[in-house]
């Protein structure tokens with residue numbers, strides 16, 4: 734009995750989906766977070782803030798914990814081309830650039846030695862990416878104006894970091910900054926979103 738091409742197509746579609754979900758579980762988490770964000774954004778008191786300004790680019794971060802993950806709302810400011818902090822992440826992560834655009838340098842390397850630089854990517858509004866390997870490095874540099882992005886973090890890897898910076902050493906944002914960022918995200922997620930993946 735022969736195998737129909739529609740069966741083969743179905744098999745490969747399922748196999749591909751399983752591979753993608755195995756490789757990029759954080760992207761799945763990000764999409765789930767996005768479905769819940771409109772409700773989560775209503776609870777203004779449930780969000781914390783920190784002004785991440787120890788190295789360019791400056792990142793105004795509004796964040797909360799949800800379902801074992803950390804959700805970060807970012808307003809990232811432009812900086813000079815040679816300034817961005819190239820860094821690994823201490824946790825797997827997935828990002829959605831909502832507005833603005835940024836240049837991202839990509840690298841790879843163990844420990845805290847300078848990584849091998851793999852290349853550069855320009856990400857525009859409505860771009861998605863994830864960083865699922867502990868030895869992946871990157872830097873971001875917004876082009877022209879501040880970029881807004883959503884970042885979701887998973888369980889920490891216990892990875893050594895080039896700069897060990899405690900969030901408790903950094904200042905919170907002003908209430909006005911927090912309100913502006915929450916309002917931007919509320920407006921972005923108030924409309925209908927096209928289906929992803």
Ligand SMILES: [Fe+2]
Nearest residue numbers: 820821822871
């Ligand atoms: Fe990063």
